[in-house]
Amino acid sequence: MYVSASVMEAPTRGTVHLSDWQKSYFAIASGTCTPGQKADEYRAKILRIQYAWANSEISQVCAANLFKKYAEKYSAIIDSDNIETGLNNYAENILTLAKCQQNDSDKWQSALTTENVFGLKCVQERMQAGKKVQSSQLAPADALVLADKGISVSAAPCLPRLSAFSSTGDSECCAGSSKCVGQGPHLLEHPLSSKSLQSNVPPVTKTSDALPASSASLSEPIHTGFQAAPLFGNKEMTSGASLKIPGNYSDGQNLSLPNQSAGQAWSGKRKAFYGLTDKGSTATSSLAPCQASSTMEANAFSGNRNGSEESGVPGFRTAKEQLWVDQQKKPQSLQQRAPVSSYGGVKKSLGAGRSRGPFSKFVPPVPKQDGNENGGMQCKPHARGPTDPLLPVDERLKSIEPKMVELIMHEIMDHGPPVNWDDIAGVEFAKATIKEIVVWPMLRPDIFTGLRGPPKGILLFGPPGTGKTLIGKCIACQSGATFFSISASSLTSKWVGEGEKMVRALFAVARCQQPAVIFIDEIDSLLSQRGDGEHESSRRIKTEFLVQLDGATTSSEDRILVVGATNRPQEIDEAARRRLVKRLYIPLPEASARKQIVTRLMSKEHSCLSEEEIELIVKQSDGFSGADMTQLCREASLGPIRSLQSMDITTIMPEQVRPIAFVDFESAFGTVRPSVSSKDLELYETWNRTFGCGR
Ligand SMILES: Nc1ncnc2c1ncn2[C@@H]1O[C@H](COP(=O)(O)OP(=O)(O)OP(=O)(O)O)[C@@H](O)[C@H]1O
Ligand SMILES: [Mg+2]
Incomplete structure (x- = not known):
């Protein structure tokens, strides 16, 4: 099963997901699911994909593929007018569109009006078809017609809703329906007379006082959930009946029939809505404002919401409604989530600020197709950092915990006062060597290639207080590289148990910020000799560091230099020593x-x-x-x-x-x-003669 391959990237949690996926897969495949249940499952899958992606359990490519697949399956059910396999609710689209004119801003005018929507050829055809089917199939006892021209509504499943309305004692619905029908001259004629039906219609709760009369007239049929009936006849009505169950996907569907021109447009819109590129979606752009405005939280899905309020569930929204509303709100809310950082860029989160879980805000795991030029790389700290949720995240940071990226970006990157080479007295050889292997290659990477390529690791060793840290700061100022200054003790103590993750994060961020210098003071405490009494966590840190150092060494295009400083060089592990190729003695000043x-x-x-x-x-x-x-x-x-x-x-x-x-x-x-005692000095001299790279 393709799902298993994709979700098994994280071995432990992946297993859990796998069984979930399998369960739901078999549930869907069993053939006993109703279309509503299937749609539920597919949407749950979409959420799970999003969740897995947000947790870096699956890659972006994998997430995009899965997402596309399930979004299409989901759409196929939602869009389909097949009574057995679909949950079509085309009529709601039409009525919502028509309603848009009243709800939308003054600047935008829909071509669809209350008057002309019923005059559309496709609508007429559907009405006629529905009329035939209805007249042949609908049992009189099950049917109600809401208006004089016969808006037929539903079948038995609708009745509870109607009976619920009856308690309120308001006849607004009937009036509204009459108006509505009066504006649509070719509505179905139901075998039952409109009068008799009208008398059968119980008063409906008045929920749309604030709406203009024409809007109310349209909205009433919507929130009663019966609007599908006149357009699709009995066949759709039956499927429409299932839509009235709170939480059903069809409630508030603004989606369409695949075979209709408007339907195709909405289908395209749906694809665009899921972040999938679709040529057809461009055709719907003009409809989007209508859709957006009509579904804004205040008025969104007024029919459903009103309906749900009527049914005693205030504020209830179906999953699909929520999805759409979230989608509409997203750009704004994401912008709000990006405060300006202290170093001039945008304070970003790779999802740290994102609430996790099935009820979290829906964020599609595919990259935004909004033509963001910055998409591929956003590595430089002064441009857009790697933690911007608006941008596709650098692949190299995908597996790194966002909070660690934040820590590294904000706490480790050094911004101290500038230090010049002249501020460092003596140590001429070390300074010349560092200029040669650090500063110049950083400034002229085109010249320092091949064998002239800089070493990836330097060790500054010598007695305490001889300027090793000062040299590190000078490299930071003079090399023009992004400088990460971290004390090894902070890796081992500050983030107890997370040290190795920090090391990984440090190198990952540095790779995104090339050229970069990682200065590790007191490196001996990080890379001390491995021994039996060693703590597991420090052993893991050390191993991770060696792996990362090797990574930096082997990848020729990486321009990351690790500069370690220590006054206890003899304690450094031999494997680490080997990786810090240039070992420069920083002696006592002459x-x-x-x-x-x-x-x-x-x-x-x-x-x-x-x-x-x-x-x-x-x-x-x-x-x-x-x-x-x-x-x-x-x-x-x-x-x-x-x-x-x-x-x-x-x-x-x-x-x-x-x-x-x-x-x-x-x-x-x-x-x-x-x-510094002369005895200590002797040790440094000896170590320098043995391992140092000085003259
Ligand atoms: N070569 C030097 N030139 C000028 N000032 C120096 C020099 N060496 C040390 N100093 C002075 O000593 C202070 C401490 O130096 P620094 O922190 O660089 O020593 P260190 O070699 O890193 O010591 P440790 O091994 O204990 O960390 C510096 O801030 C500076 O004032
Ligand atoms: Mg120091």
């Missing part, structure tokens, strides 16, 4: 770099350090990391304030604070010590 740090920081402050004093500071700070140097300067900068002990800090003027002097550095050296 004298020149320390001087650069001091000079740059002091240039921003009020200081009076001579060249010699700076040299002395540099000499004395041997073994300090970049972070230590920064801390030393901070400490020294507080010296002038501390020397103002006699003065009130609250009243002091900035000019009264003396410049930072060498003496302040001397006292700062008393409190700031190097944070």
